[in-house]
Amino acid sequence: MAGSADLVGVLKAAGESTRLRLLALLADGEQSVKDLTEILGQSQPRVSRHLKLLADAGLIVRHAEGAWAYYGLAAEGAGGELARWLVTKADEADPERRRDRERLKLVRTQQQAQAADFFAKVAESWDQLRLLHGPEEAVETAVRGVFADRVIDTLFDLGTGTGRMLELLAPCYRRGVGIDTSREMMAVARAKLAGAGIAHAQVRLGDILDLDPGLGRADAVVLHQVLHYFDDPGRLLTQVKTVLNPGGEVLIVDFLPHAHEFLRSHQAHRRLGMSLTQISQWAAQAGLGLVSETVFPPGAVDEGLTVALWHLRALEGQ
Ligand SMILES: C[S@@+](CC[C@H](N)C(=O)[O-])C[C@H]1O[C@@H](n2cnc3c(N)ncnc32)[C@H](O)[C@@H]1O
Structure with missing residues (x-):
């Protein structure tokens, strides 16, 4: 009132x-x-x-x-x-509204092109570069620990890049799908998966904000160092929820809030990390509930960035 x-x-x-x-x-x-x-x-x-x-x-x-x-x-x-x-x-048909929407689309397309340019340049060296961004070993152990000895049916790795999560979690799913907009990153992912003999995972070119319904649904979705490329991570989580099976899980690995402005200009980041409060709000709006948060303090080589793993689950009846 x-x-x-x-x-x-x-x-x-x-x-x-x-x-x-x-x-x-x-x-x-x-x-x-x-x-x-x-x-x-x-x-x-x-x-x-x-x-x-x-x-x-x-x-x-x-x-x-x-x-x-x-x-x-x-x-x-x-x-x-x-x-x-x-x-x-x-009125959605109002000419001014239509023009605003078109400009918004154009702005997003330009930003995606900048990110794609960055990943095209670093694709070959990404697996070394990603080590600079966080305590990878501890994070990977924790990500793997979420599944423990379980084997789920379908896992989607959104923004799969060079496919590291598909490789790490290969024993935990029967069907894995990695999706990315960067052909260069995906070429590295394909070679890596083939080299490791992982035949039950595929990678597909696509925009994760506009997922192809033909991909079906997933029991788990991984977003590893992906959310900070989106102005509105909440919108992405809402999209993710639409492809989750009932009770499905979402694993997010990303930075806690930081002040490294240069990551915007040098590496096409949009958000300077995110807090538990933000994640919880975006998740609740998407119909996802927080299962746990694990924080990994920065190591010596990682520019002082703190990484967190958020484990979410689809809320019943939503
Ligand atoms: C920082 S990399 C992380 C790659 C991988 N998950 C990892 O941790 O090594 C972010 C990835 O998200 C991809 N990406 C960014 N925006 C995307 C979009 N709209 N749709 C699909 N992939 C996207 C980029 O091409 C890039 O490969």
Whole structure:
């Protein structure tokens, strides 16, 4: 419940055309100010001012991350409710809305191309490079430990890269599928799997935000050092949930929040790590529950980055 003065404030904040466009864009997922500025074609101070008004009124929430800030629709409160309702009333055929959506798509395509360029260059040396990014041995032992002596039917390794997770977990599944957008990374993965005699895993070219329904469903999905390439990891988890069998599991390995801004410019990262709170919120929205979090303190060679393993499970009836 909100008082009338609060409601007037919320309505005033929402009642402006650029701010309505922003709400519609945020309904498509969390976005950075940088991208919103590019999509709207307005100056950054202007866009920031609109965002601040929406955030002050509780329609959206801000999450600062290094030099960038991300915004998303508020999950709760009168502001969040109004934002969601307004978005359902927006005419999707409206030319301005269509143009905003097209620009958003273009911005994402350009970012994917940058990431693809990076991975095309490092594909051959990725298996050495990845060792610099975290305490691999401890992480791999923990990932393997999640399955212990179990053998599941189908495992998807999303953003499989050079296929290391398919190789590590080969004894734990009957059918493994690795998906990636980088042909170069996948070429290394294919050679590696063939060399190791792993015939029950295949790799496929594809965008993990738009999974091919022909792949079927999985009992477990692995996202190893993948989530930080996405502006809206929550959206990816929602997509993942649609391909999980009932009771299916998700294993995420990624960085805890950090301040290594250079990873954005040098290695196409989008998010500077993620916290347990963020993971739990995105998971809950996707219909996944947290089973456990394991944190791996940084070693001597890994740029001070702390890695975490989050084990999630599909919630019953969702
Ligand atoms: C940091 S690498 C991790 C690879 C592997 N999971 C590992 O830990 O070695 C991230 C991988 O995600 C892939 N990737 C990024 N965006 C993707 C997308 N939208 N769809 C599929 N793969 C994607 C990249 O091509 C890259 O191979």
